[in-house]
Amino acid sequence: MNSFDIRTKIYFGDNALDRLTDLPYKKALIITDPFVAKSGMLQMITYRLNDGYTEFEVFSDVVPDPPVEKISIGVKKMLEYAPDCVIAIGGGSAIDSAKSIREFATRASKKETALIAIPTTSGTGSEVTSFAVVSDPSNDIKYPLVSDSMLPTEAILDADLVKSVPANVTADTGMDVLTHAIEAYVSINNNEFSAALAEKAIEICGTFLLRSYLDNNDTHARKKMHVASCLAGLAFNSASLGLNHGIAHAVGAKFHIPHGRANAMLLPHIIEYNSGINKHSKSRKDYPKCVEKYVNVAKLLGVNNFNEITTVRALTSWIQFMLKEMNVPMSVSQCGVDRTEYFNAIDSMAEKAISDACTATNPRVPTKPEVVQILEHLYE
Numbered sequence: 001m002n003s004f005d006i007r008t009k010i011y012f013g014d015n016a017l018d019r020l021t022d023l024p025y026k027k028a029l030i031i032t033d034p035f036v037a038k039s040g041m042l043q044m045i046t047y048r049l050n051d052g053y054t055e056f057e058v059f060s061d062v063v064p065d066p067p068v069e070k071i072s073i074g075v076k077k078m079l080e081y082a083p084d085c086v087i088a089i090g091g092g093s094a095i096d097s098a099k100s101i102r103e104f105a106t107r108a109s110k111k112e113t114a115l116i117a118i119p120t121t122s123g124t125g126s127e128v129t130s131f132a133v134v135s136d137p138s139n140d141i142k143y144p145l146v147s148d149s150m151l152p153t154e155a156i157l158d159a160d161l162v163k164s165v166p167a168n169v170t171a172d173t174g175m176d177v178l179t180h181a182i183e184a185y186v187s188i189n190n191n192e193f194s195a196a197l198a199e200k201a202i203e204i205c206g207t208f209l210l211r212s213y214l215d216n217n218d219t220h221a222r223k224k225m226h227v228a229s230c231l232a233g234l235a236f237n238s239a240s241l242g243l244n245h246g247i248a249h250a251v252g253a254k255f256h257i258p259h260g261r262a263n264a265m266l267l268p269h270i271i272e273y274n275s276g277i278n279k280h281s282k283s284r285k286d287y288p289k290c291v292e293k294y295v296n297v298a299k300l301l302g303v304n305n306f307n308e309i310t311t312v313r314a315l316t317s318w319i320q321f322m323l324k325e326m327n328v329p330m331s332v333s334q335c336g337v338d339r340t341e342y343f344n345a346i347d348s349m350a351e352k353a354i355s356d357a358c359t360a361t362n363p364r365v366p367t368k369p370e371v372v373q374i375l376e377h378l379y380e
Contacts, residue, residue, distance in 0.1 A: 025085035074101035092124030123173025125233020127155035171326035176260030246359030
């Protein structure tokens, strides 16, 4: 028996942030990063809290790929302040930090605390998932944490917060959305509900991602991508992800490549690997089941072709075209990573990718030599 539910209440559309003037909570801890804390975005939150008579303090000691040491500092702050609500504002690192901080503080204090997630990038979908990623820099490891207790109570999607996002971040996070949707769509845990959410996210990416990248002032495109990020998050929260994320976690932890960028570079390689399109099948019966799914993705993106294999190849070509158009690196070498250092790390990265929780739901069970080969191809 399967089940599907959406536990996070989502506020979206124009003036979605006005929800903050009507909160049932009287004491909030805002968790964010230094950039947001110094920008006008934080004031968009705090003046509404003041209007709603909600007391607050700000914890802004959040860094990319949140390390366990920073999470511990945040837990101490939360236990001292004892809020009845945590408000996370920022990208994936801020929201993942808030989820982890609340999770461990709740275990220590036994006090239930609401979590409101307000994303300032259109990428991770973390505002509606039970996933968080924390890092252990000393061992070059990223740990995906998964627990229903980490689901945010509410999510607020307000496109005003993503208007000023730089083009390169729009590209990285937008490709992260597409990767989330495609991996959830072909996951061995996919279902009719997750598939519907993933299909809509893919369709939106096909129409609005490049528009969003090319023009910061295209408010309609940015609103659409903000919704697509949430839809993809709901999809993979139900179906999980795959090898793409397993390898991206390993590469990102070792060489500090932004997560969305690592996913983007890997996506064509993983589609080729999962579908086996470089092997000549004698009949359609020999195709892996995920080939049909990839063909559906291609159709949603408008790149249907002569047959299944040429359609999957067209899909990988479309992704590579998008990377070129948005100036996203297509290889690790283009990210400035030293060749010798990278190849020396391949063996350990392959092991970490194989053991990553996301890899467990990949449609094809990878072997270590296969992951090593993908990593070798990824460099050039």
